[in-house]
Amino acid sequence: MDSQAIELTGISKAFGANNVLRGIDLTLKPGQVTALMGANGAGKSTLVKVLCGVHPPSAGAIRLFGKPFSPATPSQAIAEGVVTVHQNINDGVIPDLDVASNLMLDQLARPGKGLFLNRKAMRAQARELAAAMGLDVDVRQMVSDLGVADRQLVAIARAMAHKPRLLILDEPTSSLSAAEAHRLFGLIDRLRNGGVAVLYISHRMSDIRRIADRIVSMRDGKISGIFEEQPLDYKGAVNAMLGHSMADANIEVSQAEGVVMELDAIQLREDSQPFSLTLRANEVVAITGLVGSGKTDLANVLFGLEKPLAGKMTLLGQPYRPDSQRDAIAKGVFLCPKDRANNAVVQDFDITRNLTIPFLRRHSGAVFLKRGSERQTARRTIDDLGIVCQSTRDEIGSLSGGNQQKVMVGRWLAEPSNLLVLDEPFQGVDIKARRDIGQKIRETSPGRATVVFVAETDEALEIADRIIVMSDHTIVGDHRNEGLDMGLLQAQVAGQIDSVHAVTKKTAEPAK
Amino acid sequence: MQNSTRENLTGTAMPENAKQSGAIGKARRTRTEVAIRYGFLVLLFGLVLFFSLFAEGFAGPYSAVFIFQSVAITGILALGVTATLVVGGFDLSIGATATSALMLSAYVMVVLGLSAFWAVVACLIMGALIGLINGLLIVKMRVPDLLATLGMMFLLVGLQRIPTEGRSIATGMTLPDGTVANGTFSPAFLWLGRHRFDFFIPNLIPVSVVILIVVGFLVWLFMEMTRHGRLMYAIGSNERAASLAGTNVNRYKIIAYMISGVLASIGGILLSARLGRGDLASGNNLLLDSVAAALIGFAVLGAGKPNAFGTIIGALFVGILLQGLTMMNAPYYTQDFVKGAVLVVALVFTFALKKREATH
Known part of the structure; x- marks a missing residue:
């Protein structure tokens, strides 16, 4: 012992x-x-x-x-x-309190503590703790005003307070x-x-x-x-x-076909460089970059959740200006959003109902839903994606994370699309499920343009025909996933290449 | 990942390829599941049996009809609450909407001297309008649902007193301008509240009961069998996910509040037709009773969610309990206590058992 x-x-x-x-x-x-x-x-x-x-x-x-x-x-x-920092950051912080209170929370909750708060002492202690953590925030700030990453660090710093x-x-x-x-x-x-x-x-x-x-x-x-x-x-x-x-994961880079979507001089932020991008059918494009490099903004623009500050989008030769998610879906632009627990999973529904939400009209007669048709789609998706479950009626919550994610991706593969956007489809997914999902995305890619947003370069290499790097809300690199220059890619991801020089109209075109 | 441990315990009747569920696991699963699913119905059945044996005159068609009638209006209102609960909202203004409909119908017939038809139409339009305003307050003005409908409740309670300067409406009353109201409740309108259909026994089933059953069936069909109902449940469970899947969340929320408003006004019409006058004081208990019925409905068949069938059973449960206790000479003032106790027990059924299942 x-x-x-x-x-x-x-x-x-x-x-x-x-x-x-x-x-x-x-x-x-x-x-x-x-x-x-x-x-x-x-x-x-x-x-x-x-x-x-x-x-x-x-x-x-x-x-x-x-x-x-x-x-x-x-x-x-x-x-x-024995101190644990859980995956779900919001379990670790209280958004409506300031950073100091959050850091000192466990001390406050300790029995035998005096009735009144000594704010000054509390802040001083909190500051000490934050400094030890390398956490550079004003301890009087509300946690709800912090970004995700800072919240995470606050949660971890709080754990540290317990020695x-x-x-x-x-x-x-x-x-x-x-x-x-x-x-x-x-x-x-x-x-x-x-x-x-x-x-x-x-x-x-x-x-x-x-x-x-x-x-x-x-x-x-x-x-x-x-x-x-x-x-x-x-x-x-x-x-x-x-x-x-x-x-x-050896991928055979496939030949891109007709143009599906053209982004022309799109500007995401006041202070960011405009960029252009052409998305083609039969091509899986991975867009990678650090957290905060503008990937999510671009996904939102493609799906009509946000409007770009400037620039034009063209879908199959027609001007594309979606005014709602519904509109985007009607035009064949699908988004499988990131953070499935908040943005995608309907906890009260079983697998079948989760799968059929966006296309219920397809499973509906004049008045009533056709359950048989729904179940058929569910069975097909379960087989196609290898979802491990006991039946089409399993509660979604009973599935493991990887299988839940397969259901969320399957939701958007059930109907043909012009452009399929997947935002962080491998979040919280193990390597086996990741390969399954990636393979399925590639298999189904003929006939549509596919864009996958991933923060991890490894994941981009695993799935894409073409890898685009974003930094500071613009495109700084465009690589074909064949014998690419990893050093250059990493440098672009890290933002070490000046974006103005890196992006010209030429590099935004797919290298043939 | 965190949920994978529940794989074998969640309620699917027929595992297609049960991997690990041995005999013991199966038995345990079924036991909890049966308790959750049928517990409340068994309780209801036991209650009926108990009262049939021990309360004289409880078992019989007239007693049954009386119970139905006593819960019909509450039940209709509760179905409206159910619709708003489905989209993750809540409507506190139903009671006030119902009493407003009561006053409006009386006003239309007694003061304006119009027919039953116009009284009903005016009430339905008012109900839809109240629902629309509630919905707009919630989705456009971003007022939280409880607060928006609470505000609407106050507003309506006040509004319904203004035209008559705070008095109830009856034929022959003196109006604020000195004239006398000569209109009457038309027989056609009173028919809604007082007629009974023959059903094996002559003069058995009141109109309100028929309306409850029809409305309940329609709400059930809409919620369970149409894509609109499905999307409304999706909104209630994860609004953001529903929206990202292309659902017009705002429109469905407004529709839910409009359903609630219209059903509340139907309840008000029936109440008015039963009373035969515009009584300001009536309908005090409507809100709490119907909210209770809708929440008790969560426990029925282990639904764990708002549902039309459960709501009606919930209303019936309360009705049977009160009727039985009354027949066993329980004093009237214990009624609210009994209702409250039933609600608490039902909520325990819904949440405690559900949770125990979930943490496994």
């Missing part, structure tokens, strides 16, 4: 007959960052919930530095030094830009040096490469591989998590 670490022995967790965790043995040492990898549904989240006091384990024991640890509530876990012995980070970078992620990594480095054990959950290989001291792969509720010999065997870890090896 090791009294110098967090030890999990034989941790199991069953919900009814469903064994989600089946005997997890794991040791987390101080000063070590353990990356936890696993496909959607492998049991990572349940393991986290057991550790942070949300679920008691069905069997097994946890020892925290030699002492038994069985938290009944999250606050008990926190009190003993954690084990810090659990669940997909912390999913809404951070590269620079912000960099800051987070710096912080994790410091914590590691300070002797904190860190459990880091992520789908992003780039994160794992940067900070992991060891990798633990999970599959079907068991640990399928522990990798701690330097250099770390990343490929082995992925294989252990999938249960089989994953071939590299």
